[in-house]
Amino acid sequence: MDLQRINELIKKYTDGTATEAEEEELNAWYREKSYHDAVSYEKEDEVYHEMLSRIHEATGLTTSSRNWQKWAVAAAVAFIAITATSVYLIKYRPNQQIAQKGTDTPGKQPAGGAILTLSNGSQVLLSDAANGDIATQGNVTVTKAANGQLIYNIKGGEQQDTVNGAIAYNVISTPAGSQFMVVLPDKTTVWLNAMSSLKFPVTFANATERRITLTGEAYFQVTHDEKQPFRVVTGSVITEDLGTEFNVKAYGDEPGISTTLVSGAARVIAGEQQASLRPGEQANYQSALKVSKVNIDDVIAWKDGYFRFDDQSLETIMKAMSRWYNVTYIFEDESLRSETFGVVATRQGNISVLLNLLENTGAARFRQEGTTIIISRK
Numbered sequence: 001m002d003l004q005r006i007n008e009l010i011k012k013y014t015d016g017t018a019t020e021a022e023e024e025e026l027n028a029w030y031r032e033k034s035y036h037d038a039v040s041y042e043k044e045d046e047v048y049h050e051m052l053s054r055i056h057e058a059t060g061l062t063t064s065s066r067n068w069q070k071w072a073v074a075a076a077v078a079f080i081a082i083t084a085t086s087v088y089l090i091k092y093r094p095n096q097q098i099a100q101k102g103t104d105t106p107g108k109q110p111a112g113g114a115i116l117t118l119s120n121g122s123q124v125l126l127s128d129a130a131n132g133d134i135a136t137q138g139n140v141t142v143t144k145a146a147n148g149q150l151i152y153n154i155k156g157g158e159q160q161d162t163v164n165g166a167i168a169y170n171v172i173s174t175p176a177g178s179q180f181m182v183v184l185p186d187k188t189t190v191w192l193n194a195m196s197s198l199k200f201p202v203t204f205a206n207a208t209e210r211r212i213t214l215t216g217e218a219y220f221q222v223t224h225d226e227k228q229p230f231r232v233v234t235g236s237v238i239t240e241d242l243g244t245e246f247n248v249k250a251y252g253d254e255p256g257i258s259t260t261l262v263s264g265a266a267r268v269i270a271g272e273q274q275a276s277l278r279p280g281e282q283a284n285y286q287s288a289l290k291v292s293k294v295n296i297d298d299v300i301a302w303k304d305g306y307f308r309f310d311d312q313s314l315e316t317i318m319k320a321m322s323r324w325y326n327v328t329y330i331f332e333d334e335s336l337r338s339e340t341f342g343v344v345a346t347r348q349g350n351i352s353v354l355l356n357l358l359e360n361t362g363a364a365r366f367r368q369e370g371t372t373i374i375i376s377r378k
Contacts, residue, residue: 175194306347
């Protein structure tokens, strides 16, 4: 089968428009291919990056007769088009086929976008706002750039930290299925994940620190200033920048608050407990502050437009999916909550594709009823 035909079939499959005959043709092609490389489980992450590179070059990989020690990383669906690339990767047990298409019900990203709440209480739906200056607060202008990001600029004179005598705060909030990037007045860049909010002063002038408040999840690329430490407050936990890129996750339905250091250094403070992080380390706070090594790619995949879970519980995966696709879920078998899965998929596709991939890898079966996902044991 030539590459053009493969791409055509995969596009129809991911769009949910493939006929039974076309699905069987795609499955037949998939069965003929072997995506197994003789690499240990410990080197799985290296394989993942190698496969991404190779998938972008072609849809076929070299054949190996040797089996994985535990799970194999394979390309379950790879759509490589001339104008766009959409990659679905999944860990699967050897000899499994592509999951059969389920009923295509609601599950696309919901409409709407990030909302900016200004210091005077007025709100701006950022997806509807035209590019250019959209608000002025004191001598700070808020501008929407052509790429959609929000930029805070100081216009002339000394910085003012108040508007009408009070410290001026703005809040950016994202609904389900939306993420947003903002450049703060100090040129720190923040990527805000779905169902999150960020509260910050319109300038950091005359302050001894740059303190902002986060609910949900965000990735920070901080402009370091020893004289004005950058601190992110999430509940009872404070993350302090020491020249840093880091991810903070603090959703109300998660068991704890986590800070993951990508580069530089950071300090996490929870009451009387403190932890200094090195790149690749994560501090998690529930009743105590614990530090562990993590895979950074798994943690920040959302920022680059992917779901990526490596041996994560099904409940963890469903929480992330519910925030992105604005769906609810019900476990008919409570024991499935702790079942672990591994999957990587673009966040731009329909939820049915991701559910099909998950179903083909483990003990769970997924049924869509409107905006509710019913999860049962096979």
